[in-house]
Amino acid sequence: MTTVTQTISGVPTKQLPRYEQAAESKHELDWADLVTLDLSKFDTPGGKQALASQLKDAVHNQVDRQFAIGKELFALPTEEKLKYRADLEHGNYNGYRPLGSGELFPGLRDNVEMYNVFKYLPALERMQPQVVNEHRQEIESFQRHIAEDVVQKLLVLIAIVLELPEDYLTKGHKYDDVSECHLRYMIYHARTPEENERYQNLYSRGHTDFGSLTLLFRQPIAALQILTADGSWKWVKPHAGSITVNIADVLQFWTAGYLKSSIHRVVAPPPDQSSLDRLGLLYFLRPAMDLSLKTVDSPLLKRLGLQGDEGGAGNIKAGDWVRARVKGNLDKAVVGGHKEKSVLGGVKVKYYDQTMMNNVQHLQREGRACYKRREYAKALEFFDSAIGRAPSVQLLDNRAACQDKLNDLPAALKDAKKAINLQKEDPTGYLRAGKILVKMERESVAVEIYSHGLKNVKHAGQGYEASDRSG
Structure with a gap:
């Protein structure tokens, strides 16, 4: 990279006008619930x-x-x-x-x-x-x-x-x-x-x-x-x-x-x-x-199995x-x-925009409809497409439910863990992972997952019904 220098010694300093911030909006907007640091x-x-x-x-x-x-x-x-x-x-x-x-x-x-x-x-x-x-x-x-x-x-x-x-x-x-x-x-x-x-x-x-x-x-x-x-x-x-x-x-x-x-x-x-x-x-x-x-x-990443690039x-x-x-x-x-x-x-x-999100919601609805009709392989295709556009806890759980029905338990467990990593305070991923681990006859690991969930989930009942919608 070519270095360009500019001599600035002796440059007169102009008085900056005082900057006045605009007034905040008085509209009731749908504010995000963000964490803050002191x-x-x-x-x-x-x-x-x-x-x-x-x-x-x-x-x-x-x-x-x-x-x-x-x-x-x-x-x-x-x-x-x-x-x-x-x-x-x-x-x-x-x-x-x-x-x-x-x-x-x-x-x-x-x-x-x-x-x-x-x-x-x-x-x-x-x-x-x-x-x-x-x-x-x-x-x-x-x-x-x-x-x-x-x-x-x-x-x-x-x-x-x-x-x-x-x-x-x-x-x-x-x-x-x-x-x-x-x-x-x-x-x-x-x-x-x-x-x-x-x-x-x-x-x-x-x-x-x-x-x-x-x-x-x-x-x-x-x-x-x-x-x-x-x-x-x-x-x-x-x-x-x-x-x-x-x-x-x-x-x-x-x-x-x-x-x-x-x-x-x-x-x-x-x-x-x-x-x-x-x-x-x-x-x-x-x-x-x-x-x-x-x-x-x-x-931490090693324990969670997150080691690949x-x-x-x-x-x-x-x-x-x-x-x-x-x-x-x-x-x-x-x-x-x-x-x-x-x-x-x-x-x-x-890249994400509202059009994409509407499309994702459509794909999720279609996938759930197929799941209810027990067309699990077809439902899986819809959930794959939706997750490829904008992954969410519910979509991952929906896909894990399909994989469970198709007896692909390792894939279902992988999605459950992804749901946990995506939103650690949501019980959905823990519940799905525990259910899959029990089916895999790994009850002791399921207990560890549930215990981990109890430490992280803020609202014990939140998300349970949602996690069970797809089975």
Whole structure:
């Protein structure tokens, strides 16, 4: 990579206007029930262990200053911003991503601009706009605070969950590593109601992020949604002083799917906010470029039988994966939307939208109808198709019930375990696994599964009837 340096000493500092956050929506939205972390407890006695199981709220300072910098950035003339365009065609996000770089639907471009500031390391330096140079010191200080304080604590907690040494994940995520970690300023430009109708109210299709973690700093304009385990989209509530954290692809690969890359999308805000441009501030954590996506040697994963490299990703380098996914964002849209795309080495990513979810619900209904008619092999085909589009606890349980009826008990047990890993607080997977293990004359293991379920399930009765619908 060519290093570009820019002398910034003596640059006059312009006074930033105070940034005022928009008012929260007053509409009653279907908010997602998310866990939160209180990182102030991290260094207290027993704090790290407590945070690994009891999650509260994470806060930080200086956020509004960064929003103000972002607002000034996007106020620059387009021709000025284009001087700092990122090399998107080669998978490099360092710099400006222009408005309309991606297609949401054939012939319909997106409404988002981004400016990505990579870490201030010699190998990653590039020319920057004056507003970035004027505030370089506080941008770098903010980046380092997130990278060396907030992120490191989160990685320690994840390592504890995986029963790994506390520094296992932090070693591959140091600020001084050559990686594509970056601070992102982004803005979704408001559309008219007529435009939103043409775009099916989508600002960004359902997708996963490319790196290890994504931190989204509070944005009161509601637009972010996550795909929940039951296949529904729910709004992410902008709690005061909070950071929303998404698990991304690399952690899913490293844990063989035990940690799931968060599926999320951005939609048009509710009516009382729909006329507002949505300015965002995010931090994308990427691992060192040369790290492999091979599954980590975790005692927890071994006990759960999660030891294979997910999708054959073990031979892929993290940096290559990220860059391939960045390039993929420039692909032209297709009618009906991409359901999945090959990225590297045969490893694919999936994309999700409401049309797909409606299709999944149709497949599930057809599969259940076949099951009731005792057409188990045909039902299995429907459940296979639905799971291939959007796996859920209920779909896995439905398929396990079919496999049970077809006397393929090992396959049924495998799906039951997948259901447990997908949603540990749902009793469905434990009940199905125990039932299958008893049929396999492995009663002692069934008891262990039930015992494990009793420790994790919060509501003892929840899900039992659902788990029995398919037998």
